[in-house]
Amino acid sequence: MVNPFEPAKAELVSTPSLVVDVPIVQANLKRLHDYANAHQIHVRPHTKTHKSQLFARMQLDYGASGLTTAKVGEAEVMAQESSDILIAYPVVDPERCRRAAELAKHCTVRVALDSRQGIDALAEYARAIGSTVGVLVDINVGTNRTGVASPRDALALAKRVEQQSPALRLDGIFFYPGHIWNPTQEQVNPLQAIDATLASTIELWGTNGLAAPIVSGGSTPTAYQSHWVRSQTEIRPGTYLFNDMNTARAGFCERSQCAAALVCTVVSNAVPGKAVVDAGTKTLTSDRNVMHPESGHGHVIEYPEAKVVRLSEEHGEIDFKDCESIPRVGERLTIIPNHICPCMNLQQAVYLQSPEGLTTASIDTRGMLT
Amino acid sequence: MVNPFEPAKAELVSTPSLVVDVPIVQANLKRLHDYANAHQIHVRPHTKTHKSQLFARMQLDYGASGLTTAKVGEAEVMAQESSDILIAYPVVDPERCRRAAELAKHCTVRVALDSRQGIDALAEYARAIGSTVGVLVDINVGTNRTGVASPRDALALAKRVEQQSPALRLDGIFFYPGHIWNPTQEQVNPLQAIDATLASTIELWGTNGLAAPIVSGGSTPTAYQSHWVRSQTEIRPGTYLFNDMNTARAGFCERSQCAAALVCTVVSNAVPGKAVVDAGTKTLTSDRNVMHPESGHGHVIEYPEAKVVRLSEEHGEIDFKDCESIPRVGERLTIIPNHICPCMNLQQAVYLQSPEGLTTASIDTRGMLT
Numbered sequence: 018m019v020n021p022f023e024p025a026k027a028e029l030v031s032t033p034s035l036v037v038d039v040p041i042v043q044a045n046l047k048r049l050h051d052y053a054n055a056h057q058i059h060v061r062p063h064t065k066t067h068k069s070q071l072f073a074r075m076q077l078d079y080g081a082s083g084l085t086t087a088k089v090g091e092a093e094v095m096a097q098e099s100s101d102i103l104i105a106y107p108v109v110d111p112e113r114c115r116r117a118a119e120l121a122k123h124c125t126v127r128v129a130l131d132s133r134q135g136i137d138a139l140a141e142y143a144r145a146i147g148s149t150v151g152v153l154v155d156i157n158v159g160t161n162r163t164g165v166a167s168p169r170d171a172l173a174l175a176k177r178v179e180q181q182s183p184a185l186r187l188d189g190i191f192f193y194p195g196h197i198w199n200p201t202q203e204q205v206n207p208l209q210a211i212d213a214t215l216a217s218t219i220e221l222w223g224t225n226g227l228a229a230p231i232v233s234g235g236s237t238p239t240a241y242q243s244h245w246v247r248s249q250t251e252i253r254p255g256t257y258l259f260n261d262m263n264t265a266r267a268g269f270c271e272r273s274q275c276a277a278a279l280v281c282t283v284v285s286n287a288v289p290g291k292a293v294v295d296a297g298t299k300t301l302t303s304d305r306n307v308m309h310p311e312s313g314h315g316h317v318i319e320y321p322e323a324k325v326v327r328l329s330e331e332h333g334e335i336d337f338k339d340c341e342s343i344p345r346v347g348e349r350l351t352i353i354p355n356h357i358c359p360c361m362n363l364q365q366a367v368y369l370q371s372p373e374g375l376t377t378a379s380i381d382t383r384g385m386l387t
Numbered sequence: 388m389v390n391p392f393e394p395a396k397a398e399l400v401s402t403p404s405l406v407v408d409v410p411i412v413q414a415n416l417k418r419l420h421d422y423a424n425a426h427q428i429h430v431r432p433h434t435k436t437h438k439s440q441l442f443a444r445m446q447l448d449y450g451a452s453g454l455t456t457a458k459v460g461e462a463e464v465m466a467q468e469s470s471d472i473l474i475a476y477p478v479v480d481p482e483r484c485r486r487a488a489e490l491a492k493h494c495t496v497r498v499a500l501d502s503r504q505g506i507d508a509l510a511e512y513a514r515a516i517g518s519t520v521g522v523l524v525d526i527n528v529g530t531n532r533t534g535v536a537s538p539r540d541a542l543a544l545a546k547r548v549e550q551q552s553p554a555l556r557l558d559g560i561f562f563y564p565g566h567i568w569n570p571t572q573e574q575v576n577p578l579q580a581i582d583a584t585l586a587s588t589i590e591l592w593g594t595n596g597l598a599a600p601i602v603s604g605g606s607t608p609t610a611y612q613s614h615w616v617r618s619q620t621e622i623r624p625g626t627y628l629f630n631d632m633n634t635a636r637a638g639f640c641e642r643s644q645c646a647a648a649l650v651c652t653v654v655s656n657a658v659p660g661k662a663v664v665d666a667g668t669k670t671l672t673s674d675r676n677v678m679h680p681e682s683g684h685g686h687v688i689e690y691p692e693a694k695v696v697r698l699s700e701e702h703g704e705i706d707f708k709d710c711e712s713i714p715r716v717g718e719r720l721t722i723i724p725n726h727i728c729p730c731m732n733l734q735q736a737v738y739l740q741s742p743e744g745l746t747t748a749s750i751d752t753r754g755m756l757t
Contacts, residue, residue, distance in 0.1 A: 031482045031757040065700060087701040106701060107654035107663075109716050112401045131657040134716040155657070162702055163655040163663055170657075195699070284477035285533040287501040287525070287540075293477075293533055299732055299754075303673045329565070330435060330728060331457040331476060332532055346479050346504040358700060362669055363732075365754050384669075384735050384753075387401040 020318045021273070022351045025370040026280045032349065033281040033296040035364050037378070039371035041276035042072075042258055046079040049240060049257050054080070056244045061085050061103055061233065063255035064095055066358045068382040069367075072258060073098045083125075085253045089116045090385035092126065100124040103233065105191070105253060107155070107163060109135035112387055114142040118150055127151035127231075129191040131163050133177055140181035152178045153191035153233055156218060158211045160195040168218040175227050189231030189250075190218060198267045198308055200242045208245035215248045238269050261357040262316050267308045272353065277367070278318065279352045279360070281333065283344045291326075292344050294333040296352060300363060303328060304356040315352040320344070325352065390688045391643070392721045395740040396650045402719065403651040403666040405734050407748070409741035411646035412442075412628055416449040419610060419627050424450070426614045431455050431473055431603065433625035434465055436728045438752040439737075442628060443468045453495075455623045459486045460755035462496065470494040473603065475561070475623060477525070477533060479505035482757055484512040488520055497521035497601075499561040501533050503547055510551035522548045523561035523603055526588060528581045530565040538588035545597050559601030559620075560588060568608045568637045568678055570615070578615035585618045608639050631727040632686050637678045645723045647737070648688065649730070651703065653718045661696075662714050664703040666722060670733060673698060674726040688721040690714070695722065 020026070025036040053060045059082040064073055073084055073095055083101030086092045092102045093116065101124065108117045108128040120126050121143065130136055130152055143150045154174045157164030165171050171190065178187040192211065200206045211234070219229050235243055235252025237260075243252050256263070259277040260270045279301065281294040306312045314325040314333065322339040333352070337343045344350060354360045361367065362384065366377045390396070395406040423430045429452040434443055443454055443465055453471030456462045462472045463486065471494065478487045478498040490496050491513065500506055500522055513520045524544045527534030535541050541560065548557040562581065570576045581604070589599050605613055605622025607630075613622050626633070629647040630640045649671065651664040676682045684695040684703065692709040703722070707713045714720065724730045731737065732754065736747045 032480065034756065106665075107716075109654050110402065110652045131655050132716045135654075138717065155655075157658060161658050161661075162697075162699065162704055163657055165657050166659070282480045284479050284505075285501050285525075287533055287535050288527060288531050289536070291531075295476075298672070298674065298729055302668070303675075303729075304668065305673075327532075329532065334532055346477075346502045347508070359668055359673075363754055365756065384733060386404065386735065 020351055022278050022280060022370065025368055025375055026349050026351055028375055029280055029368065033279050033300045035277060035279055035360060035367040037259065037277045037367055037369050039369050041274060042075065045258055045260065045274060045276060046075065049254065050080045052241055058243050058249060059251035061251045061253050062258065063105065063253045064091060066255035066258060067361055068380045069378050070094065070098055070381050071378040076258070082251065088385045088387055089113045090387050091382040093120055094382045096120060096124050102126050104128045107131060107135050109138055111138070114139045118143040118146045118148050121148035121150045122146065125151065127153055127188055129153045129155045130174065131155040131165050133174065136174065136177050136181060136185065140184040143184035149183050149186050151186045151188040153189050153231060154178070155191045156214065158192045158194055158214055160193050162195065164192065168214065168221045171218050172221050172225060175222055179227065187227060189229035189233065190215060192234045194234060194236055194239050198238045199269055200239055202268065206242065206245050208239060208242055212246045215246065219248055237264055238267060256357060259357045262353050262355045263307050266306055266312060272316065275353045277357050279354060281350055281352060283346055283348045283350065286343050286346055290336060290338045292335050292337060294335060294350055295331060296333045297328045297331045299330045300360070301328060301333060301352065301354050302356060302359040302363070304359060306355045315354045318351040318353065390721055392648050392650060392740065395738055395745055396719050396721055398745055399650055399738065403649050403670045405647060405649055405730060405737040407629065407647045407737055407739050409739050411644060412445065415628055415630065415644060415646060416445065419624065420450045422611055423622070428613055428619060429621035431621045431623050432628065433475065433623045434461060436625035436628055437731055438750045439748050440464065440468055440751050441748040446628065452621065458755045458757055459483045460757050461752040463490055464752045466490060466494050472496050474498045477501060477505050479508055481508070484509045488513040488516045488518050491518040491520045492516065495521065497523055497558055499523045499525045500544065501525040501535050503544065506544065506547050506551060506555065510554040513554035519553050519556050521556045521558040523559050523601060524548070525561045526584065528562045528564055528584055530563050532565065534562065538584065538591045541588050542591050542595060545592055549597065557597060559599035559603065560585060562604045564604060564606055564609050569639055570609055570612045572638065576612065576615050578609060578612055582616045585616065589618055607634055608637060626727060629727045632723050632725045633677050636676055636682060642686065642723065647727050649722045649724060651720055651722060653714045653716055653720065656713050656716055660706060660708045662705050662707060664705060664720055665701060666703045667698045667701045669700045670730070671698060671703060671722065671724050672726060672729040672733070674729060676725045685722040685724045688723065
């Protein structure tokens with residue numbers, strides 16, 4: 018039983034603490050950039066996963082071409098690390114438009130939009146402030162969350178963006194394949210359909226005199242299949258840096274490639290067959306495993322047969338009936354969470370474990386309002 | 388369609404923002420204390436719900452006898468508001484024991500314990516520091532999370548606490564009826580079984596020369612049924628202050644008694660039949676409704692027939708197919724969350740709406756480590 022988090026587990030004073038193993042992070046970064054370099058695709062990591070300037074710097078050191086954020090407040094902070102920021106979110110309301118336009122005075126700012134209202138509102142603020150904001154037109158490729166329905170609808174918005182020049186600059190196309198988990202497990206790679214949609218859109222734009230120099234897509238589950246989408250110029254994976262039980266149970270990575278885990282303490286084993294640790298929904302979140310919702314709330318490294326069956330806010334109840342023993346009160350366990358992104362967002366700081374010892378990283382953009 | 392959050396919704400600059408209506412909070416406080424006073428039961432609110440010194444002060448102003456916390460770090464902060472703190476959590480590891488014992492030098496500190504290891508560890512630190520920590524023996528009344536199994540097991544721990552005097556002081560019994568939602572909806576009130584278990588425990592302790600001056604239990608769903616547990620001296624509800632869709636859909640309160648809601652903005656309606664707001668799992672959490680998990684992620688006040696069908700981290704997807712219209716991009720909506728406690732924990736600050744206008748409250752003990 019190998020537990021890469023053993024040194025931190027022994028050394029930490031307080032639990033529950035999130036520990037990140039730096040050598041595993043470095044290997045995950047290298048793996049992705051080797052792939053991206055081989056296929057000449059830019060990597061623009063989504064910083065929602067770590068919300069930390071320190072990890073953003075590591076990503077840039079490995080060759081990231083810029084950074085992605087969800088919130089404008091995150092963009093303002095991450096602009097201290099990179100002069101090329103994509104806000105992968107519909108910036109449509111006055112407060113977001115004003116701040117995005119203001120930030121665009123100091124660095125390259127792009128946003129993803131799928132509405133005329135958003136285009137018009139953002140243009141109004143950029144014009145008033147005297148900046149230019151880049152726009153990627155968001156097209157729905159099957160996730161059914163945001164994005165216009167068709168190449169024709171994308172063309173209509175692209176024309177509208179062009180009309181708002183120089184307040185707005187038409188930079189290309191945005192998509193999010195969030196509905197696809199492990200494309201290699203399907204008979205026909207679903208990224209081929211996305212490839213066709215994007216090709217049609219680009220062709221239609223071209224016949225109307227509009228170019229899409231940037232085609233931004235990608236997610237962690239689809240990252241290593243990005244070459245199926247031939248027009249894609251950049252990918253925006255987030256989780257790849259750490260991985261988690263979502264990516265591991267989906268077959269996208271090995272458990273040994275999970276770089277972040279929660280060190281917690283057994284606080285009770287009074288109820289027969291189970292033990293309770295000090296990590297509940299306020300630490301692990303209540304996110305179920307996407308592909309295997311029945312698998313419980315994470316993976317206990319020391320007891321691989323155990324199952325985290327129920328969480329309340331500060332209690333994690335673990336069923337040990339398939340294990341040879343139940344841990345004693347006070348014993349420390351290490352849990353790989355289902356979904357690392359919201360877990361990071363719950364921490365004030367995380368521990369970094371490396372051969373040089375234990376340090377901390379602050380979660381700089383945690384809990385930003387807008 | 389009455390929306391008590393309308394003034395804040397119009398006035399707020401940024402979304403998503405959590406707004407608390409102060410008059411509704413005051414009515415909720417008065418309602419509980421009227422009941423508790425009529426039945427001569429102390430109220431020791433669980434501050435996990437609000438994590439804010441401001442709301443703790445309101446609770447104390449209405450007659451709370453002390454405060455409850457889950458974490459030792461929360462206890463250290465809440466001790467600035469009350470000199471009588473219960474840490475309703477197994478304090479068993481060195482860091483928690485040391486800090487709880489240290490805090491007990493300055494105010495009354497009690498903890499709930501269900502293990503010999505916990506009793507011995509806490510006693511060791513209290514002895515070294517020279518303080519006395521009060522102990523409530525945790526007995527499992529059916530929640531099957533923590534707590535010893537029987538009155539006899541509770542007696543064994545009570546004796547062990549007594550042996551650790553003066554480092555520890557046996558103060559009574561602790562239980563948590565977290566498995567009971569609306570006791571009045573069942574044929575036989577399940578609190579009667581708890582009443583019997585506690586009576587047996589107290590009798591057994593009595594024949595062994597041990598007293599239980601404090602019997603601490605209660606939750607928000609059982610709060611107004613507390614008189615069924617005749618030996619109970621105090622209750623520890625948390626959610627009652629704000630209520631949420633968990634308590635509303637369980638029939639424990641009216642929707643008009645929900646004092647906290649998220650004001651959010653429609654950022655997209657490009658996908659037919661739905662709109663997307665800027666409140667996802669990093670705002671609303673992924674907690675499902677306890678009694679009605681199929682009901683979606685909260686209640687949209689402006690569109691009561693709408694359903695918050697899917698959340699990702701910063702996107703809340705709302706299905707409007709049962710509504711007459713779909714909101715426009717930029718429109719603001721107000722969502723009452725399923726579970727208010729973890730939502731508060733995600734905020735840096737919340738807005739307070741009162742007839743005097745809009746102010747803010749900081750979430751002081753948000754995201755405490757231990």
